[in-house]
Amino acid sequence: MADINFSHISPDPDSRASEGRSPAPRAGDLRWDIIELLFFAYRDFVGDADHELEVFGFGRAHHRVLHFVHRYPGLKVADLLDVLRITKQSLGRVLKQLLDEGYIVQKTGNNDRRQRLLFATAKGEALVAKLAGLQTDRINRALGNITPDGADTVRQFLRAMIDHDDPDKVLETILKPGAATAKDQA
Amino acid sequence: MADINFSHISPDPDSRASEGRSPAPRAGDLRWDIIELLFFAYRDFVGDADHELEVFGFGRAHHRVLHFVHRYPGLKVADLLDVLRITKQSLGRVLKQLLDEGYIVQKTGNNDRRQRLLFATAKGEALVAKLAGLQTDRINRALGNITPDGADTVRQFLRAMIDHDDPDKVLETILKPGAATAKDQA
DNA sequence: CAAGATACGTCAATATGGCTGACATAAATT
DNA sequence: AATTTATGTCAGCCATATTGACGTATCTTG
Numbered sequence: 378m379a380d381i382n383f384s385h386i387s388p389d390p391d392s393r394a395s396e397g398r399s400p401a402p403r404a405g406d407l408r409w410d411i412i413e414l415l416f417f418a419y420r421d422f423v424g425d426a427d428h429e430l431e432v433f434g435f436g437r438a439h440h441r442v443l444h445f446v447h448r449y450p451g452l453k454v455a456d457l458l459d460v461l462r463i464t465k466q467s468l469g470r471v472l473k474q475l476l477d478e479g480y481i482v483q484k485t486g487n488n489d490r491r492q493r494l495l496f497a498t499a500k501g502e503a504l505v506a507k508l509a510g511l512q513t514d515r516i517n518r519a520l521g522n523i524t525p526d527g528a529d530t531v532r533q534f535l536r537a538m539i540d541h542d543d544p545d546k547v548l549e550t551i552l553k554p555g556a557a558t559a560k561d562q563a
Numbered sequence: 564m565a566d567i568n569f570s571h572i573s574p575d576p577d578s579r580a581s582e583g584r585s586p587a588p589r590a591g592d593l594r595w596d597i598i599e600l601l602f603f604a605y606r607d608f609v610g611d612a613d614h615e616l617e618v619f620g621f622g623r624a625h626h627r628v629l630h631f632v633h634r635y636p637g638l639k640v641a642d643l644l645d646v647l648r649i650t651k652q653s654l655g656r657v658l659k660q661l662l663d664e665g666y667i668v669q670k671t672g673n674n675d676r677r678q679r680l681l682f683a684t685a686k687g688e689a690l691v692a693k694l695a696g697l698q699t700d701r702i703n704r705a706l707g708n709i710t711p712d713g714a715d716t717v718r719q720f721l722r723a724m725i726d727h728d729d730p731d732k733v734l735e736t737i738l739k740p741g742a743a744t745a746k747d748q749a
Numbered sequence: 750c751a752a753g754a755t756a757c758g759t760c761a762a763t764a765t766g767g768c769t770g771a772c773a774t775a776a777a778t779t
Numbered sequence: 780a781a782t783t784t785a786t787g788t789c790a791g792c793c794a795t796a797t798t799g800a801c802g803t804a805t806c807t808t809g
Contacts, residue, residue: 406699408699422724465787466769467768513592527713530709531597533709535597651756652758655758656794
């Protein structure tokens with residue numbers, strides 16, 4: 378049945394450069410290789426969590442909320458909106474579910490009692506750790522043949538891929554120069 | 564007004580490891596740093612294209628279709644479904660728009676006349692190149708302070724993040740051992 | 750050649766997760 | 780006291796994904 382051998386679908390002529398044993402790319406060349414690697418890598422990376430989330434009746438949106446609440450305990454709703462870059466209404470639906478089902482709790486702010494500071498419950502911690510575990514396994518596998526210096530290079534690359542203008546507050550802590558994470562700034 | 568200084572939202576205790584000046588992570592540690600960097604990096608990476616696509620009334624889905632049709636000219640509909648991992652019905656809408664508006668053309672397969680081989684038109688090529696240009700600019704900026712060997716490390720990492728079991732045919736060409744892209748296998 | 754499998758297209762209904770606009774309440778600020 | 784801020788919520792819209800069913804052209808096979 379005319380077994381498709383894909384000889385006819387190899388990348389087309391204008392992807393001619395920046396490839397092979399990575400010769401220095403000429404100006405104007407497009408980074409098709411890295412563009413595609415990012416697509417597939419991210420697809421499979423989030424796929425790990427997606428499968429597990431289905432079991433709980435949650436989606437990617439719930440994961441993002443739970444992740445940042447876990448990582449930055451006491452996050453305000455407004456901060457969460459900044460980080461996720463979605464509207465209050467979109468967040469509302471997802472957050473309500475996580476609250477109702479006991480993955481997250483709210484505490485009234487001490488200084489400003491209008492604020493609802495968000496915290497993950499034990500149940501929430503357990504789920505987010507499980508999801509991070511799956512993703513960590515993938516990352517560890519991927520870093521398997523890479524030296525510690527190489528891992529730093531990967532971090533440096535990812536960090537530099539992020540917009541640095543007008544960072545929200547969470548992003549600020551992540552991007553603070555030099556450190557691998559915000560923790561080191563405290 | 565109680566300026567939020569985020570001292571209270573620094574990453575919580577169980578993210579205590581695998582950080583700093585990347586000490587070798589202990590077993591069981593979670594890669595919170597890379598998980599978050601991937602999230603933000605990918606968000607901004609696709610954001611570049613998203614903004615431009617709005618101008619054309621297209622979404623991310625159109626970009627993905629156009630990208631792979633451009634990169635692998637003569638791609639069959641079935642192959643596209645494999646790569647994108649969406650259903651025929653979902654692809655249908657998006658593909659129809661791209662066909663109707665002249666970004667893609669179909670040609671009946673030579674061997675198998677049931678197949679509709681897909682090709683980008685000049686108009687399609689122009690758009691996809693524009694989008695790849697934006698993303699390439701970001702990648703080049705990110706690789707700015709990284710050596711050629713470091714860039715290879717980044718590629719190696721991204722490649723290793725991808726599922727290698729049951730690869731579809733496009734992925735197969737990308738993952739073929741050693742080479743940076745499929746082109747080198749021809 | 751007839752039967753069945755395959756490649757593709759499409760209709761209909763549904764879910765998720767975004768969006769805008771409008772409005773309400775409580776608490777802080779001025 | 781008036782205003783602004785932080786949050787929540789109602790109502791509706793849109794994009795993109797899903798499943799299931801069905802139709803048609805074409806290739807493969809008994």
